[in-house]
Amino acid sequence: DGGITQSPKYLFRKEGQNVTLSCEQNLNHDAMYWYRQDPGQGLRLIYYSQIVNDFQKGDIAEGYSVSREKKESFPLTVTSAQKNPTAFYLCASSKPLLAGRTDTQYFGPGTRLTVL
Amino acid sequence: AQSVAQPEDQVNVAEGNPLTVKCTYSVSGNPYLFWYVQYPNRGLQFLLKYITGDNLVKGSYGFEAEFNKSQTSFHLKKPSALVSDSALYFCAVRPLNAGNNRKLIWGLGTSLAVNP
Numbered sequence: 282d283g284g285i286t287q288s289p290k291y292l293f294r295k296e297g298q299n300v301t302l303s304c305e306q307n308l309n310h311d312a313m314y315w316y317r318q319d320p321g322q323g324l325r326l327i328y329y330s331q332i333v334n335d336f337q338k339g340d341i342a343e344g345y346s347v348s349r350e351k352k353e354s355f356p357l358t359v360t361s362a363q364k365n366p367t368a369f370y371l372c373a374s375s376k377p378l379l380a381g382r383t384d385t386q387y388f389g390p391g392t393r394l395t396v397l
Numbered sequence: 398a399q400s401v402a403q404p405e406d407q408v409n410v411a412e413g414n415p416l417t418v419k420c421t422y423s424v425s426g427n428p429y430l431f432w433y434v435q436y437p438n439r440g441l442q443f444l445l446k447y448i449t450g451d452n453l454v455k456g457s458y459g460f461e462a463e464f465n466k467s468q469t470s471f472h473l474k475k476p477s478a479l480v481s482d483s484a485l486y487f488c489a490v491r492p493l494n495a496g497n498n499r500k501l502i503w504g505l506g507t508s509l510a511v512n513p
Contacts, residue, residue: 285440287440321505322505323487323503323504323505323506324441324487324503326500326501329500339500369438371440371441373441384429384491385431385443385446386431386443386501387443388433388440388441388442388443389440390439390440391438391439391440393438
């Protein structure tokens with residue numbers, strides 16, 4: 282899991298509530314990512330950020346929001362608009378993209394969100 | 398559409414026997430290829446990657462992978478399986494025509510069970 286931390290490990294939310302998942306990295310990586318993992322569906326990209334104060338929607342951004350105010354931090358908010366938020370959420374980061382670099386992604390330990 | 402296939406949902410192998418976890422891809426150009434491993438309720442751990450050069454890539458924990466351009470495959474292998482290798486394995490591909498968005502295309506994962 283390297284220098285990427287996610288908190289909390291387990292999170293419970295009532296329907297209709299927003300909740301924010303934390304992701305912090307001390308690897309000096311420019312790029313950060315949020316994925317959602319559901320059984321049998323692999324990893325699906327929610328949002329990603331290549332640099333501070335910039336981020337792009339991934340494949341399943343609806344019902345989620347992010348911010349990237351600091352290089353080290355990329356919090357994910359799961360809003361009440363997300364209809365099926367129960368899942369395992371993974372944060373990742375990667376090194377700056379330079380010519381010839383492969384941009385390997387390194388993952389945090391994950392947060393399991395359950396909606397009650 | 399670009400895709401990554403892991404044709405086996407589950408692979409069973411006896412401890413001490415060689416193991417293979419298969420991955421094929423359909424992307425344009427010559428992509429970067431990755432293997433990750435995930436233990437229960439944990440984040441993904443990077444195992445190895447192929448960029449260019451020798452078709453046999455060696456990685457962590459004794460794993461290796463063979464790139465076959467004509468078959469567009471990148472199978473993960475280990476000469477002698479351990480019970481502790483039991484986990485979920487993901488193949489991922491980064492098309493080089495993805496521009497600067499750094500997105501990976503993920504397989505759905507293969508569950509490896511090594512029996513004592």
